[in-house]
Amino acid sequence: MMFRTAFAASLLLLAVGCGPTWVNPTYTDSRAMSKAFDKASSYCKSQVEMQLPRIANNERDMGNNYIVDEVEDYDMDEQRQGLYESCLKSAGWVRK
DSSP states (O other), X not given: OHHHHHXXXXXXXXXXXSSOOEEOTTOOSHHHHHHHHHHHHHHHHHHHHHHXXXXXXXXXXXXXXXXXXXXXXXXXXXXXXXXHHHHHHHTTOEEO
């Protein structure tokens, strides 16, 4: 669970600009690029969620056999991060 929180925090930091900076050479105007990144990021997050959906914590806590140990959570979070970055790259975004 700790790893899930760390991953969510890293995505949040990425979205607000404190994490790695993503740029798209197609854009020259920084405002337009920022809006486009927000749109691309949102799309990529939804694609990741469709491919690797998260199990709600309340379902885990209710004992519905959804208990996953932290190592598996970490592996899934790394997969999610990889899919997210691949999605952004396929849309023309590169890390600065």
